[in-house]
Amino acid sequence: MPVEEETRSDTLTPGAPVVLLPNVVVDADAEPVLRIEPRLRARRIELRRAARRQRRRIIAALCAVVAVLGGGIASLYSPLLSVGNIEVSGAYHLSAEQVARSSGIKRGDRMFDLDVAAARRRLSRLSWVYSVRIERQWPRSVRIRVTERSPLATVETHDGHRLVVATGGVITGPASGLDIGLPAVTVEGLVPRVGARLEGAQAAAVEMVGVLPASIAARATAVSVNAAGEVVVGLAPRGEIWFGTPEHLDRKFSNAETLLSGGVVLDCLRRIDVRIPSAAVLSRGC
Secondary structure (H helix, E strand, O other): OOOOOOOOHHHOOOOOOEEEEOOEEEOOOOOOOOOOOHHHHHHHHHHHHHHHHHHHHHHHHHHHHHHHHHHHHHHHOOHHHEOOEEEEEOOOOOOHHHHHHHHOOOOOOEHHHOOHHHHHHHHHOOOOEEEEEEEEEOOOEEEEEEEEOOEEEEEEOOOOOEEEEEHHHEEEEEOOHHHOOOOEEEEOOOOOOOOOEOOHHHHHHHHHHOOOOHHHHOOEEEEEEOOOOOEEEEEOOOOEEEEEOOOOHHHHHHHHHHHHOOOOOHHHEEEEEOOOHHHOEEEEOO
16 A cells, blocks of 8 residues: 655745645744733833923923023123113222222123222222222122221422322322321421332331321421431420330320420420330420
8 A cells, every 4th residue: 555655844845835724824934923912012102202201301401591591691791781880989089980990890891791800909009099899789880999098197299289198108199178187297218209108117107197196286387207217296386296216106195295284384395205105304495
């Protein structure tokens, strides 16, 4: 009997279609199609949507930041943030206009771009200025606060004008009505000019003159300071007080006031010498 040959699936030629059911043909070389469980599919879709929403939020935030920065930069250059008012306080011998002009700050300058340090340096060069403070008052004002040097005495120039000597021994400028009561000082070796500065012992001596007791200053007719910084105060109608250098001021002033108020006849007074506070000497001329 003829032997029927058994057909085996593992002997099929690669790439040949496989017949599983009638009218169904499967390509053995095709990629398998995997079915995704519905819940996993829904979760994947939701993650993609969330990622898109996050990207849109980030883009919107970046656009907002760019808009704010652009608006801020534009506003800095806007006339709404430029200097419109300059306030000056503390100036007496200097005018407000002179202070504002010397600062270099002008109306219309950008508030954010002001070089406050440079303005402060320029004002510090003015002889009357002891210290200065500059503040921005947003949105459009600048405040300049000046502290002037304290006037101590006056010195006479070669043409007869009087200049003020202020704290620090600085000759600050012409004497005005504010300086009428200041003592007139002659300083040995000084050529008076605005901006000049006394040094060392002479500067300290003028500081002493500036704090003379009222009872002595009211009688003073002239004050001289020599090269060593020794002070001599001339009195009316005659006589003088030798104070010497500015050490032990309180005792020297006290001794001089005591001697002047002790029934001394000023018409006969020649000299009160308090250079040595513990050994004050009074001499008469008649």
